[in-house]
Amino acid sequence: MRCLPILLLSAAALTATGPARADVSLQVIGADSALQEDLTAASRLMAIEDAATLPAQDVIASARSDYSRLLAALYERGYFGPEISIRLDRREASDISPFRAPAPIQDVVITVTPGSPFRLGRAEIGPLAPGTELPEGFAPGATAGTRVLRQAAEAGITAWRAEGHATAAIASQQITARHAQAELDAQITLDPGPVALFGQLIPQGNERMRPEAIARIAGLPTGARFDPETLDRVAGRLRDTGAFTSVALMEGNLAPDNSLPIEADLVEAPLRRLGFGAELSSTEGVTLSTYWLHRNLFGGAERLRLDGEFSGLGGENGGFDALASAVYSIPAVLTPDTRLSFGVSVEHLDEVTFTLDRIDLEAGLEHRFSDTLSGSVFAELSYGQITDAFSARDVTMLSLPVGLTWDSRDNVFDARSGWYVDATLTPFAMAEGSGGARFTADARAYWAFGQTSGTRLAARLQLGTLDGGAINTLPPDWLFFSGGADTVRGQGYQSLGAMQGGVLTGGRSFFGSSLELRQDLFGNFGAVLFADTGYVSSGPYWDAGGSWHSGAGIGVRYDTPVGPIRLDLATPVSGDGVGEDLYFYIGIGQAF
Template sequence: MRDVKKFCFPKAALVAIALGFGTAPAVALDFGFAAPGAPDSFGARLRDASLSLSTAQAEGSTAQDLLAAAQADYGRLTGVLYAAGYYSGVVRIRVNGQEAASIPPLRAPDQIDRIDIIVERGPSFTFNRARVAPLTPGTKLPEGFATGQPAKGQLIGDATRTSITAWRDAGHAKADVDAQTVIADHATQSLDADITLDPGPRLRFGTLRIEEDARPSRVREARIREIAGLPTGRVYSPAERERAANRLRRTGAFRSVVMRDADTPNPDGTLDMRTQVVDAKPRRIGVGAELSSLEGITLSGFWLHRNLLGGAERLRLDAMIGGIGGDSGGEDFRLGARLDRPATFTPDTGAFLLANIEDNNEPDYSERKAEIGGGLTHIFSDQLTGEAGITYRYSEITDDLGNRELQHLLFPLRATWDRRDDPLNPTSGLYLDVSLTPFIGLDDDGGAGTRLYVDLREHVSFGENDRFTLAGRAQLGSVTGADIEDVPADMLFYSGGAGTVRGQRYQSLGVDLSPTVTIGGRSFLGFSGEVRTMVSDSIQAVVFADTGFIGQDAFGTGRGEWHSGAGIGARYFTAVGPIRVDLATPIGENAGENIELYIGIGQAF
């Protein structure tokens, strides 16, 4: 970098210029900043640390403010030097030509016309001694914390924190620094860093102490302890403590959860946890809307109670009406209710009850159904969850096979592995959802089978500030076992529309058993790809292509067809997620002639 970088500006004008406003007359302030011989990157670090510069840019700063900032900069800039391994550096700060350190803090000049900062790094020091002890077995210190390496001050802090964390992970909750000696030898340009730790005793988890806020929680204390699942009696672990806090957060019943170690261990070698919770608002209402040029308008809404019975039970009522003004067979209706109870049997296992009624009028069938059931959920990790249940289902179906009534007992199993960074706008990470539903017919002629559905998504971003995102999706479905007329219509597969192949008409691809008989397929394959590009902070452009296959047989053999679509889209980012607008057309026949419009909230996948 150049030895001197100089800025001359009216002090009050800085903010006005940044905001694009005009300036009023103000006292002129000259600001000089120099770091002789330093590379640009290090000079930038020094300027970023300067409180004088940021104070000069602040609207309404007084001479007293500027002097206080200048005097604070000695320590701030010296800290930057030490962090980079420069212990002979010199910092000079002159205010109106006088060294800032020599000006009494309460006798600031009435007017400050000039501030000059000069930072001389001096030579780089190396470690003559780099020691942290004692260490728990297996502790790996930062690679640069070793004799002969540049003696960056930040490495000393990193090595100390790493060592203390390792002791705490091993159960020594009160591990801390016992003594420290850091000596810089300017003659040899070397540094001795000797840190002695006090691991303290190995502790076990004690009890969960719930500290009431001004407004006690509506969730019963016994349930708070059950949900947290603190492993009382087991060896202390910060990770276990965080898992207990996360279990409380996941319920949604609390706006805030803070869990801390007690200040002192108990005489029996246990350490209690101090917990404070703040309740979230118990009720919540949400609405949503989507628009497709063929499927019409879909409206949805829900009502949620987060603490129905005082044990963080969650009751959610859902309603949906779709196909309004569309050309997709008619209007669809859905009402559903689900009650979830966390911490049933184990802290990570929940129980649920559900009931749904639906009236679906699709292009190739209409179906009325009612379901009632229940089951268990389990959280295996922050990324992996599972669900298993049993459901009774009654269906009335009208399609090209005729009219029929079906009764089934379903045994749904589901596992979800979600490593995305943001469910509404993922830019990285993998998502995998697998559903396996064995079913048994309860009618006279019975019929048993299994439905499999897999949804795999991957997102990768690259470029400056991750400007570009590649998103891919693969879907697979299969129904085996029961005769086709014994399978509920919506458990078969169709392709076309927003969730499968954009640009193709909604559920336009099924299986033609004859010129007059079209039903859903037993197998489904779908592939989608998107390239998303940020064109501004709030607008994203998208190009995409989708393709889908529907087969008559469970494994994709025999009769089957493919169809595809492609298009362009835009995303406008809001506080509730990106608003999605897509325009798509079929690939192949009718390409460019039929245009479909899709509008919704959140990315397509």
Template sequence: MFRPLAASLIAGLTLSTASLAAEVDVVVPGNYGDLTDDLRAASLSVRTVDEGTTDGQDLIAAAKADYRRMLAALYEAGHFSGAVSIKVDGREAANLSVLNRVPSVNRIEIQVTPGPTFRFSRAQIAPLPQGETPAEGYAAGELATTPVMREAAEKGVTDWREDGHAKAAVSGQQITANHAANTIAADIRLAPGPRLSFGRTLLTPETANSSVRAERIRAIAGLPEGEVFSPQEVTTAERRLRRTGAFRSAVVNEAETPNADGTLDMIVDVEDAKPRRFGAGVELSSTEGVAVTGYWMHRNFFGGAERFRVDGNIGGYNGDLDGIDYGISASLTRPAFRHPDMNLRFGALLQHLDEPGYRADLAEATVGIERFITENLTAELDFGVRLSSVDDAFGSRNFNHIIGRGKLQWDRRDDDLDPRRGLFAEVEAEPFIGFDGSDTGARLYGDFRGYYPLGESFSLAGRVQAGSVLASTLAQTPPDYLFFSGGGGTVRGQDYQSLGGSVVGGEVVGGRSFVGLSGEIRTKITQNIGLVGFVDYGYVASGPDFTGGDWHAGAGVGGRYYTPIGPIRFDVAVPISGESGFGVYVGIGQSF
């Protein structure tokens, strides 16, 4: 008996609350579908009601503000003779006072008559730097809209700033509407100001108290004192500071007033990040087992934004393979070494590998540089010593090498963990000079990826890998320098490292040349769920010239669960050549 009564009371309260919500209509006579949507999006009345506001005074205030907002939306679409009427419960909002208490509002009707579109009869902007032209669309005969005029003014100022005139600004504008001819005459005047050079690099008081030393902040920013001002140099300085990881935020501002000598001081404002950080990752494969990685990092090790990092990994646990891999590495990176875009780095590595075709213990120590050539292009060059002890089909051996390692990376992807558009290319060359009886040779490797969206939901992804080992013989090349195929990094569905260059004593040994091809089609079926279909192909040859080798392939489907840190990957694959079976692969991020 009491439950129906309670339900009735709740329903009554719900209906009573709903009845208090005002109704907002935006009426545009004629066929103006897109314009109607733009007007509704610009309406403060619509937004206020959508947010649940029912107070009459607030709704009247929103309605009165909509006169200006409706006209602004019309100007943005090129309508400069429109008429707007806004009625609140049948009374014109302009005649209402927000001071008179109105307990509630039932209906707001916004009637907009757009009128004809206007075109430029004149579109002038001056002066402009030599060789520069006005913004696209800012010309006589073109549709006149406020965004086009705004863009013309912004482009004019930007063009002058890029020519070194840091204090360029709009000095005046005259916009005249001819309603009889439906035209707009626009005249924008610019004040370039003097051509300036970079002055001193100053620090805010908060930045001066940073845990990173002041001279290191200036060196990392790398603002070129004495050179002609460039907005791109300011943007680059901010990117350099953020790239170190030592700062939570980094902003470079221009001084308000130039100096008497024609220079302009720059003011650096940074906020320190927490110096210590750690992280971990897990990947799972039905054939390779569980792989766990982790790291600890200090982002300001010596007070100069030096980054010290220790990485550890263990893999192969509980897989079909017998052995467990493990290793530890450490690196120290000093930014702004002899150039703001160059890092000096030191590295050390200890690793044990227990792979299907070999077992190896290795140690490596390197020193090198990392050069940021452009925002998307990075070069690396390292030199070091590498020692390893190996047991494989060729017997037990020791390798001793002096190594050089060069890498060039070009990255134009829109996202590292979940790319949908762009290109990625990485090429490596690693010559190794043997001593104490070890052979000399070189290892070359390339990784090329492309991504192309198909509408809003689908995208294509492709990958090509290729590598070759030159000069040294198969038996005298460290096995971890040779190429294998099969597993999560090459051909899903095939057993891990099941394909090599040849078989010696019943064991698969690596090859000296390799090609890997992968293709995926990806789609999102909800905001958080995605599906993937893929095909992988691998080819390995015993010689360096890619001839006389064997190939295998795999295909499958996968699921993606999208999180703020990237998609969680779950793939199931089967061989489409060779033996039957299947593989399961779980990790974070897309497969490539």
């Protein structure tokens, strides 16, 4: 019986493998392909394309390091009695002095005889915190290996840290290999340490950000029991400001009173950012957008964003539309997860059925409940001048939009899994005396298939309804239309509305659905098949008196660092233009 000390919390570093040449070979006797791949990845020699092109000293150094690297990879998989031979020009590398290196080495042969994989005899770890979940493989009779031992130790430490024991660590370990039985006995003793309390947050690396503002935004609960999830949320709050390109929290030394200071290593982002966007549609024309952003106006991550957009340029429906807006926001107001925002926007809309010029003032709060759930409440006052089939009129409106957003997507620009749901209820009152409420919802889901997630299914459901307000006084853009890039591709922009008061205008209810099959092709290219459907009715709550239309088509995607470039071709399936019309849409990012 031999005692075999193993460092549980270290792993063999992996080196990316390149294509092996004939002069560097690896032979693994009696092992599966998975072990062969692990050993190839662990070997530095296997990354050498041609040993003859390197100085002999470099090859010898790589060979000497490969003994330990290959041994660590074998221990990971439970092979504790292996034989490793590395021969350089038929000489064992361990016998060659690096100070008396031969001429350039022409032949490198690595031979590994793993032997039989060991199994766990005794598998003991403790003391354990309540609710500790050890890996399934840490049990008598299971395949042994440093990987599962390390996982068991990490699980035990993680569980103690979740109970407030920030300094939990391995107190001792006894690992015994019984080669005759091919068994490994593991006894791991943990030291939970005392329950720690959060101490002060100590920012480092900040230049423009004020320390007191950093502490307010981080919201570290000084004096509360240590909790890793709370620490993750503190880091998330600092990242969410956009004022930092890097946020790293490090635990300091435990003080005699069990308080644990937290050091925040921060790298500030550039103060300003400028961005541009463009989209092209055969019916809606060109849309050009730009924004300018200042991330840290007064040293507290206060943000000012200016946006401008021109759309409908060269479009077939209506004239051009324009929007200019400014939003000023302050983080950590009332709570560390609450942001206060003020905004002003000026808008011009020139549509087929109406023209509108409007100025809008808003103020409100946005709150993040968790990593996936956020909410907002705003007060908005708007004044608009409207010309449509009903009249030329001025409209003053006070509204109170309340919204919730749940977002678990893995990627905002090109999701492969997760859900997104955004719902807003907007009570409103108009100066002429009428009022009511408007509700909108946008739900999306994404599923991936295959080992590389190369095939994805994306689905979208849109809902909208408007109850209250006289039809001849409501802002026409508060009513619902269907058709175009954001609703039903293959149908003209806002081509489906409803008859209200004898006038063709938008409806009080809208239902839209979209389904896409996305497939990666080669390189950065991908393809999409899609089908969209829309429904608009004149009454609220999706009454039965409305109209349907639909469209379908194909698309091409090309991945870029800022999201996929999108080209979609679509044609009507039902409604107007079946068998006649063809529309194209170009933009950045997926359609939804």
